[in-house]
Amino acid sequence: MSDRQSSNAYWQANLRIIYVSIAIWALVSYGFGIILRPLISSIPVGGTDLGFWFAQQGSILCFIVLIFFYAWRMNKLDAEHGVDE
Amino acid sequence: MSQFTLNLLFIGASFALYIGIAIYCRAKSTAEFYAANRGVSPVMNGMATAADWMSAASFISMAGLIAFTGYDNSTYLMGWTGGYVLLALLLAPYLRKFGKFTVPEFIGDRFYSPTARIIGVICLLIVSITYVIGQMTGVGVTFSRYLEVSNSTGLWIGAALVFCYAVLGGMKGITYTQVAQYVVLIIAYTIPAIFISLQLTGNFLPQLGLFGTHEASGMAFLSKLDMLVTDLGFREYTAHHNSTLDMVLFTMALMIGTAGLPHVIIRFFTVPKVSDARKSAGWALVFIALLYTVAPAVGSMARFNLTATMWPGALTGDTYSQPAVSLDAIETSPDLAWMRTWQATGLLNWEDKNGDGLIQYYNDAATAGPVVDMAASQALAGNELTTVNNDIMVLANPEIANLPGWVIAIVAAGGLAAALSTAAGLLLAISGAVSHDLIKGTLMPNISEKGELNAARISMAASILVATILGLNPPGFAAQTVALAFGLAASSIFPVLMMGIFSKRVGKEGAIAGMIAGMLTTILYIFAYKGFFFVAGTNILPDTPDAWLFGISPASFGTIGAMINFAVAFGVSAISQRPPAHVQELVESIRVPRGAGDAVAH
Numbered sequence: 001m002s003d004r005q006s007s008n009a010y011w012q013a014n015l016r017i018i019y020v021s022i023a024i025w026a027l028v029s030y031g032f033g034i035i036l037r038p039l040i041s042s043i044p045v046g047g048t049d050l051g052f053w054f055a056q057q058g059s060i061l062c063f064i065v066l067i068f069f070y071a072w073r074m075n076k077l078d079a080e081h082g083v084d085e
Numbered sequence: 086m087s088q089f090t091l092n093l094l095f096i097g098a099s100f101a102l103y104i105g106i107a108i109y110c111r112a113k114s115t116a117e118f119y120a121a122n123r124g125v126s127p128v129m130n131g132m133a134t135a136a137d138w139m140s141a142a143s144f145i146s147m148a149g150l151i152a153f154t155g156y157d158n159s160t161y162l163m164g165w166t167g168g169y170v171l172l173a174l175l176l177a178p179y180l181r182k183f184g185k186f187t188v189p190e191f192i193g194d195r196f197y198s199p200t201a202r203i204i205g206v207i208c209l210l211i212v213s214i215t216y217v218i219g220q221m222t223g224v225g226v227t228f229s230r231y232l233e234v235s236n237s238t239g240l241w242i243g244a245a246l247v248f249c250y251a252v253l254g255g256m257k258g259i260t261y262t263q264v265a266q267y268v269v270l271i272i273a274y275t276i277p278a279i280f281i282s283l284q285l286t287g288n289f290l291p292q293l294g295l296f297g298t299h300e301a302s303g304m305a306f307l308s309k310l311d312m313l314v315t316d317l318g319f320r321e322y323t324a325h326h327n328s329t330l331d332m333v334l335f336t337m338a339l340m341i342g343t344a345g346l347p348h349v350i351i352r353f354f355t356v357p358k359v360s361d362a363r364k365s366a367g368w369a370l371v372f373i374a375l376l377y378t379v380a381p382a383v384g385s386m387a388r389f390n391l392t393a394t395m396w397p398g399a400l401t402g403d404t405y406s407q408p409a410v411s412l413d414a415i416e417t418s419p420d421l422a423w424m425r426t427w428q429a430t431g432l433l434n435w436e437d438k439n440g441d442g443l444i445q446y447y448n449d450a451a452t453a454g455p456v457v458d459m460a461a462s463q464a465l466a467g468n469e470l471t472t473v474n475n476d477i478m479v480l481a482n483p484e485i486a487n488l489p490g491w492v493i494a495i496v497a498a499g500g501l502a503a504a505l506s507t508a509a510g511l512l513l514a515i516s517g518a519v520s521h522d523l524i525k526g527t528l529m530p531n532i533s534e535k536g537e538l539n540a541a542r543i544s545m546a547a548s549i550l551v552a553t554i555l556g557l558n559p560p561g562f563a564a565q566t567v568a569l570a571f572g573l574a575a576s577s578i579f580p581v582l583m584m585g586i587f588s589k590r591v592g593k594e595g596a597i598a599g600m601i602a603g604m605l606t607t608i609l610y611i612f613a614y615k616g617f618f619f620v621a622g623t624n625i626l627p628d629t630p631d632a633w634l635f636g637i638s639p640a641s642f643g644t645i646g647a648m649i650n651f652a653v654a655f656g657v658s659a660i661s662q663r664p665p666a667h668v669q670e671l672v673e674s675i676r677v678p679r680g681a682g683d684a685v686a687h
Contacts, residue, residue, distance in 0.1 A: 029336065047306055060370075
C-alpha cells in the first residue's frame with residue numbers, strides 16, 4: 001500500500017512538472033510567436049520585432065532548455081521517490 | 086578538377102563510409118535488429134534521431150518555403166521542433182519503459198486487443214509509406230542533378246545502398262549510419278550558410294546574421310529585405326498575413342504529428358534507460374536546431390541574393406536605382422552561369438515578354454505601390470522570371486553566392502544523406518510492423534527468434550523494393566506528405582499513445598473508436614478539398630481559404646482530428662468497462678522508470 005501511495009505521489013509530482021513545462025512550451029510558440037505577437041511588437045529585434053524572433057528562433061531555443069530542464073528535474077524526482085534506475 | 090569529378094568524389098566517399106559502417110554493425114538478434122540491443126548512448130541516439138527526422142524536405146525544401154512566404158511559414162520551424170518537447174514529456178520515456186519493439190505492439194498490449202494493434206499497423210503503414218515515397222524521389226532528383234545519371238538509375242543506386250545497411254544491420258546498422266549521415270548533412274547545410282551570412286552581414290553565425298545589419302546598405306538585414314520585396318510588389322517578409330487560427334492549428338498539427346511518427350518514436354527504444362530517453366530527446370533537438378535555426382537565415386538571405394541579382398541596384402541603394410538584369414548578362418555572364426545550369430533542370434526559367442532586353446522580376450498581381458508605376462513606365466507585360474522553384478534556395482545557394490566547387494559537392498552529398506537516413510528509418514518502422522506485428526504478433530505467433538529475424542530481413546528487402554517502385558512512379562498522394570502523414574499521425578497515433586499512458590480509464594472500445602474517428606474525419610476532410618485519393622477533379626469543395634470550414638486548411642485538420650479522437654475515446658470509455666487489472670498494472674509500471682533495464686532480456 002505504501003508503495004502504491006509513493007508511486008501515486010511521484011506521478012502527481014510528475015504531472016505538475018509537465019503542466020508547467022507545457023504551459024511554457026505553448027507560451028513561447030503559440031503565445032509570443034503567434035497570438036501575442038501584436039502585444040510585444042513594440043520591442044525591436046534586429047530589423048523586426050520580438051514576436052518574429054520567437055517564431056523563427058526563440059521558441060526553438062526555449063524548447064531545448066525545457067527538455068533538459070524536464071530531464072534534470074525528473075532525475076531528481078526519481079531519486080527522491082526511489083524509483084530511479 | 087571538374088564539378089562532376091568533385092561531386093562523384095564527395096558522394097562516393099560518403100557512400101563508402103556508410104557501407105563500412107554497415108559491415109561493421111551487423112545485427113545478430115531481433116533485439117539488435119529492432120532496437121540496436123538498447124545500447125545506444127543518448128547523445129548518439131540524439132544525432133541519429135536528428136538525421137532520421139530531417140528529411141529531403143527539411144534539407145532541400147524548408148528554407149525555400151520560408152523564403153517565399155516569410156513569417157507565416159514560421160509554422161514549419163516551430164511545428165517540426167516543438168514536437169520533441171511532447172515526445173520528451175509525454176511519450177518517449179514511458180514507451181521506452183514499456184520495453185517492446187514497435188508502436189502497434191504498445192497499442193495492442195495496452196488496449197488488450199489484436200484489433201487495436203492491427204489498426205495501429207494500418208495507420209503506421211499509411212503514414213510511413215506516404216513519407217518514404219518523398220524520400221525516394223528526393224534521392225532520384227539529387228542523383229540526376231549532380232551525377233548526370235537518369236532519375237531511375239539514381240533511385241536504384243540509393244535503394245541498393247539502403248539495402249546494404251538496413252537489411253544487414255537493422256536498427257543497429259541504421260543508427261550508426263544515421264550518425265555519419267547527420268555529420269555529413271549538417272556540414273553541408275551550414276558551410277554555405279556561413280559564407281553567405283559573412284558576405285551579406287559580416288557575421289559568421291547565420292543565426293545572428295539574420296537579425297544583424299546588411300553591410301552594403303547599413304540597414305538592418307530584415308528591414309532591407311522587407312523594403313526590397315515590398316518594392317517589387319510582394320508581401321512584406323516579416324509581417325503576419327494569413328489566418329491566426331489556421332496558423333495555430335497547423336503548427337499544432339505538425340507538433341503532435343511529429344510526436345506521433347512511428348519512425349521517430351522507435352528511435353527512443355534504443356537507449357539503455359528511461360532517463361536516457363528524456364535526455365536523448367533534448368540532444369535530438371539540439372542537433373535538429375543546428376539546422377532549423379540556420380534555415381530561416383538561408384531562406385531569407387538566398388531570397389535577398391536572388392532578388393538583388395535580378396535588380397542589381399538593390400545591393401547598395403534603392404531597388405529601382407539601376408535597370409533590371411539584362412537578358413544578355415543572364416545568357417553570357419560567367420557570374421550568372423548558375424542561372425543557365427538551373428534552367429536546364431526546369432527549376433528556374435525566364436522570358437523577355439516585352440522584348441526590352443531586360444528581365445524584370447516583380448509581382449505582376451500587385452495593385453499598388455512603386456511596382457505599379459515601374460511596370461507602367463517600362464511597358465511590362467508580366468513578371469519575366471517565370472519559374473522560381475522553392476528548392477532552388479538551398480540547391481543553387483552555393484552557386485548564387487559564388488562559392489567554390491567543393492561546397493557544391495558537399496551540398497549534393499548532404500542532400501543524399503538527408504533523404505537516405507530518413508528513408509532507412511521509415512523502412513525500419515514499416516518492416517518492423519510487418520515482421521513483428523503482423524507475422525509474429527498475428528499470423529505465426531510460434532515463429533522462432535531466428536525465423537523472426539529472417540522475416541524481418543525479408544520484409545525490409547520487400548519494403549525497399551516497394552518504396553523504390555513507388556518512388557519511380559509516385560502516386561498522387563506522394564505530394565501530400567504534410568497533410569496526410571502528419572495529419573494521420575496527429576489524429577490517430579499521438580492521441581492513442583497519450584491516452585494509453587495518462588489514462589487508466591480508456592479501454593479497448595474507446596481506443597478503437599477514437600482512432601477510427603480521428604483517422605476517418607481527417608482523411609475525409611483532406612479528400613473533400615484535395616479530391617478522393619487525391620484524384621484531381623473529385624474534390625467536393627474548392628481548396629481555397631474561403632471554402633475551408635472556419636478557415637481551417639486540410640493540412641491543419643490533424644489537430645481537429647486529434648480532438649475528435651480524444652473526445653470519442655473518452656465518451657465511449659465512459660459507458661464501457663474499465664480495463665482489466667493486468668492492464669492497470671501495466672500502466673502503473675510504465676509510469677515509473679525503475680526496472681527498464683530488465684526489459685532488455687525480453
